Amino acid sequence: MNRSQKQSRIAIAALRxxxxxxxxxxxxxxxxxxxxxxxxxxxxxLTTPAKAFTSxxxxxxxxxxxxxxxxxxxxxxxPIALGASIYLNEYAKDNWFTGMIRTAxxxxxxxxxxxxxxxxxxxxxxxxxxxxxxxSGALTLTIFNLPLLTRNIEETLSGxxxxxxxxGLGLGLSKYETIIHIVVPAALPGIISGIILCSGRVFxxxxxLIYTAGQSAPALNFGDWNPxxxxxxxxxxxxxxxxxxxxxKINSEGIMPDLTKVSSGSAAVLVLAILIFNFSARYIGRKxxxxxxxx
Amino acid sequence: MQNQKLAKQxxxxxxxxxxxxxxxxxxxxxxxxxxxxxxxIIVFVxxxxxxxxxxxxxxxxxxxxxxxWNPGTKTPSGHQAVGALPMIVGSFLVTIxxxxxxxxxxxxxxxxxxxxxxxxxxxxxxxxxxLLVGIPSVVYGFIGLSVVVPFVxxxxxxxxxxxxxxxxxxxxxILPTIVSMTVDSLKSVPKYYRQASLALGATKWQTIWKVVxxxxxxxxxxxxVFGMARAFGEALAVQMVIGNAALMPHxxxxxxxxxTSVLTAGMGNTVMGSLQNDALWSLALVLLVMSLFxxxxxxxxxxxxxxxx
Numbered sequence: 039m040n041r042s043q044k045q046s047r048i049a050i051a052a053l054r055x056x057x058x059x060x061x062x063x064x065x066x067x068x069x070x071x072x073x074x075x076x077x078x079x080x081x082x083x084l085t086t087p088a089k090a091f092t093s094x095x096x097x098x099x100x101x102x103x104x105x106x107x108x109x110x111x112x113x114x115x116x117p118i119a120l121g122a123s124i125y126l127n128e129y130a131k132d133n134w135f136t137g138m139i140r141t142a143x144x145x146x147x148x149x150x151x152x153x154x155x156x157x158x159x160x161x162x163x164x165x166x167x168x169x170x171x172x173x174s175g176a177l178t179l180t181i182f183n184l185p186l187l188t189r190n191i192e193e194t195l196s197g198x199x200x201x202x203x204x205x206g207l208g209l210g211l212s213k214y215e216t217i218i219h220i221v222v223p224a225a226l227p228g229i230i231s232g233i234i235l236c237s238g239r240v241f242x243x244x245x246x247l248i249y250t251a252g253q254s255a256p257a258l259n260f261g262d263w264n265p266x267x268x269x270x271x272x273x274x275x276x277x278x279x280x281x282x283x284x285x286x287k288i289n290s291e292g293i294m295p296d297l298t299k300v301s302s303g304s305a306a307v308l309v310l311a312i313l314i315f316n317f318s319a320r321y322i323g324r325k326x327x328x329x330x331x332x333x
Numbered sequence: 334m335q336n337q338k339l340a341k342q343x344x345x346x347x348x349x350x351x352x353x354x355x356x357x358x359x360x361x362x363x364x365x366x367x368x369x370x371x372x373x374i375i376v377f378v379x380x381x382x383x384x385x386x387x388x389x390x391x392x393x394x395x396x397x398x399x400x401x402w403n404p405g406t407k408t409p410s411g412h413q414a415v416g417a418l419p420m421i422v423g424s425f426l427v428t429i430x431x432x433x434x435x436x437x438x439x440x441x442x443x444x445x446x447x448x449x450x451x452x453x454x455x456x457x458x459x460x461x462x463x464l465l466v467g468i469p470s471v472v473y474g475f476i477g478l479s480v481v482v483p484f485v486x487x488x489x490x491x492x493x494x495x496x497x498x499x500x501x502x503x504x505x506x507i508l509p510t511i512v513s514m515t516v517d518s519l520k521s522v523p524k525y526y527r528q529a530s531l532a533l534g535a536t537k538w539q540t541i542w543k544v545v546x547x548x549x550x551x552x553x554x555x556x557x558v559f560g561m562a563r564a565f566g567e568a569l570a571v572q573m574v575i576g577n578a579a580l581m582p583h584x585x586x587x588x589x590x591x592x593t594s595v596l597t598a599g600m601g602n603t604v605m606g607s608l609q610n611d612a613l614w615s616l617a618l619v620l621l622v623m624s625l626f627x628x629x630x631x632x633x634x635x636x637x638x639x640x641x642x
Contacts, residue, residue, distance in 0.1 A: 046538035053449055056441030057458060060512070063505060064461045067468065070476060121363025129357060139364055141628075142371040148559075149374065149624055150566025152593050156600065156617050157374045160381065164605060181370055188367070212349045214356030242469025245568040245593075249600055285471045286569050289478055290598075298479065305472045312467050 068309070075306025078299045084307070087257060088284065093296035097304050099255040102271060103278040104311075107172060107251060108241050110274075111179035112233060119184055120222075120229075123192035128217055147185035154182050155246035163250060173274040175251025182246045187236045194228030195221060226330065231323035238315035242308060244282035252277030253287050281308050375621065382618025385611040391415050396615060402579035402595070404612040415612045417592075419581045421619065424591040426496050426582060427571060428564045431503035436557055438504075439511035440546070446512075447519040448541050458512075465509035474573035477502040482574055491586035494576030499591070502570050507560035514559060518552020519545060554634050562627035566620065568593035592616045 039047075082096060089095030122143075130136040158178030168174045198221050206216030222229070255278065258271045265272040279287065285304050288297055346354075385391050391413055399416020401408050408414045442462075446454030481501045486493030522545050530540040546553070576588025577598055596616055603610040 042536050042539060046536035049538040049542070050449055053441050053445045056438055057445035057450075057454075060438060060442045060508065061457060061461055063508075064465055067476065067505070068464070070480065071472065074479075118363045118366055121360040122367055125357075125360035125364045129360065139368055141632075142368050145625065145628055146367065146371050146374075148562055148566075148628055150568065150593065150620055152566065152568040152596055153374070153378065153617055153621055153624070156596070156614075157377055159600070160377055161373070181374075184367055184370070212353040214353045215349070218356070238467055242467075242471070244469065244471045245597065248597060253601075282469055282471045285475055286573070289475055289573055301475055302479075305475050308469060309472055312469065313464070316463065316467050 071302075071306050071309050075302040075304075075309075078303030079306055083303055088255060088300070089294060090292075091294060093294060093299075095294060095296075095300060097281060097284060097300070097307065099258055100279055100281045100284045100304070101307070102258070103172075103251070103255060104241060104280040104282070106271070107175050107179060107247075107278060107280055108237055110172065110176035111183055111240055112237065114176060115180040115183045115187055116233065118180070119187040119191055122184075122188045123195055124217055124222075126188070127192050127195040128213070128221070143185045143188060146181070147189070151182055151243060151245040154178060155249050157181070158246065159249035168275065170250065170252030170254075170277040171275045172251060172278045175247050175278060175280075176274075178246050178250040179240050179243065182243060183236055183240050186239065187232065190232030190236065191225075191229050194225040194232060197228065198224045223330070227323040227327035230326055231319045234315055234319035234322060238312040238319075241315065242282050242312055244280070244286050247280055247283050248286070251280060251283070253279050253283060255279040255284070378614065378617050378621050381611065381614035382621075383615075385415070385608070385615040389413075389608045389611055391608075391612075396612075397421070400581050404609040405607070413608070415608075415615075417612075417616060417619070419579050420590050420592045420595050420616060423496065423575070423582060423589045424565055424593070424623075426589075427499040427503055427575070427591060428561050430496065430500040431507055431564045432557055432561045434500060435504045435508045435511060435560065439508055439556070439560070440515055440553060442508075442512050443515035443519055444541055444546070446516055448537070448545065454516075462509040462512045465505070466513070470506065470567060470570040471573075473502055473506050474570035477570060477574040485586060489586050491584075492576065492588060493586070494574060494588045495584075495586045496575065496582050496589050497585040498574040499571045499589075500585075502574055503564045503567060506567060506570060507564050510563055511556045511560040514556035515549070515553050518549040518556065521552065522548045551634050551637060555631050558627055558630050558634065562624060565623055565627070566593065568597050572597050592620050596620070 084096060084101060085098045086094075086096030087099050088097060126136070126139070130139075155178060158174060158181065162168050162174035162177050163170060166174075202220050202224055203216055206220040207213070211219065256276060257269065258276075259267075259269045260271055262270045263272055264270050265274060267273060268276055281304055285301050285308065288294070289301055292300075294300065385396065386393060395412050396415055396417050398418055399408070399412065399414070400418050401414040401416045402419060403414040406414045408416075442458060446458045477498060481498050482493035484493075485491070485495070485498050485501070489497065526544050526548055527540055530544040531537075535543070571591055572594035575590060575594055577590050577594055578588035579590050579595060580588070582589040596613055599609075599613050603613060
């Protein structure tokens with residue numbers, strides 16, 4: 039074996055080592071989160087409100103807030119992202135205007151989330167006077183979510199074969215009718231996967247919410263589902279600390295005695311939820327596809 | 334009579350045409366809304382951030398070179414104490430250090446995934462990087478707080494909070510970003526490059542080092558810049574481990590702060606329109622400008638890289 043062959047062997051062994059190290063990092067992270075966190079998770083922990091000064095508090099309200107904000111943000115951002123990606127993929131010509139818009143979307147997707155949060159604070163909390171509330175948080179998360187969701191949906195739309203479009207146009211449908219009745223349904227499995235993947239990102243976001251949805255979780259009356267009452271879980275004008283914000287908040291200034299237990303439990307729940315989002319995204323997309331094409 | 338009716342029908346837009354127009358405008362307006370949001374963010378943050386200089390008459394020099402950060406009070410020499418240099422230095426230090434540490438790991442992993450063991454790469458490392466991307470930043474911050482900070486404290490001394498802990502946390506956070514983008518750029522290197530090199534008698538390593546990595550350099554640079562942009566803008570994970578003392582960092586284990594950490598910690602404690610508040614918005618503006626700069630850099634590298642092919 040000559041020198042360069044030896045060199046090649048050593049280098050490749052080193053690359054193997056590096057790759058193994060990266061796997062170890064993830065194994066350590068996931069292991070640490072679940073081993074320290076899961077023992078603290080119980081039905082009681084998941085359903086009771088947090089306690090500020092004494093031990094034994096849960097994350098019930100925070101968990102509810104996280105899901106409620108996620109659903110609201112998705113409801114607002116989906117039509118906008120769908121419209122934008124339809125225009126970009128179906129109507130836009132390749133000119134300076136399209137280029138400018140693509141650059142704008144790229145800029146939005148690379149903005150630090152804390153800047154998006156501060157903009158939400160300035161516009162929704164202060165200017166529109168919504169205060170620290172669900173609605174401010176949901177609108178800010180929408181801004182945070184739009185670029186990625188738009189890109190995801192656009193990719194799925196561009197994956198739909200042109201035969202489908204020609205079929206629709208050949209039957210005498212207008213372009214928009216073809217898009218709505220043929221292209222979007224054909225892309226639906228991919229769109230659903232994209233929505234679930236984006237949900238995972240939105241669910242774990244905290245920096246954009248600290249100054250928009252607020253850092254407090256007032257007690258809720260789960261018997262009252264009228265959105266116009268301020269202590270109803272559905273009220274859009276109440277402050278709503280989410281699970282991710284809760285982890286940050288108690289680690290920065292929490293004083294309850296079981297702080298580490300609560301935060302490791304919350305972290306485990308948060309990561310578990312995101313893992314479920316990630317794994318279910320492809321599965322659900324495939325199921326929808328099978329159902330629609332009746333294979 | 335009949336003719337007139339027909340003419341009217343022919344002159345008018347059909348229902349379908351109107352529907353088409355409606356759909357076209359609807360999707361265009363969604364796009365314009367996103368455009369307006371981007372412009373809105375830039376204009377709002379810029380107006381707020383610049384008012385420190387134009388309303389409160391702080392000089393650019395005091396802001397960018399001063400080292401005392403305590404808006405509302407004065408420095409011993411009589412200037413306003415709005416020196417943002419410690420935060421700017423802190424931000425750049427953690428970003429550059431994190432990029433320096435994670436780039437070799439990321440490139441190594443990406444090369445392993447594409448050149449050495451594509452099967453294992455797709456089966457194990459692909460999901461691993463996806464999972465790492467998915468872990469939220471507060472969780473990284475929490476692990477940093479409970480694992481990295483004590484480790485740094487016991488190994489290197491000091492309180493454990495500081496640039497070094499921030500670097501460790503950011504290293505893991507930007508690793509998957511760089512890996513997945515590097516993989517894409519390695520995959521786009523044509524197969525015949527490798528075949529040609531191997532046919533000339535080069536070893537596998539020589540092919541990787543001298544051919545594949547060279548050809549993929551623009552893509553790898555883009556990946557690293559994206560990772561740096563992410564590190565620069567990361568707020569909570571860094572804020573939790575860096576110690577949050579607005580001082581010039583003396584060494585890697587003394588408490589320091591970044592633009593984002595001061596923003597998240599301070600914004601809630603100031604009154605809108607006061608100097609304290611305006612100064613924070615100026616930090617946000619610096620953050621925004623840097624983010625735009627990273628974008629520009631990516632475009633620039635992309636154009637250069639495309640030109641070479």
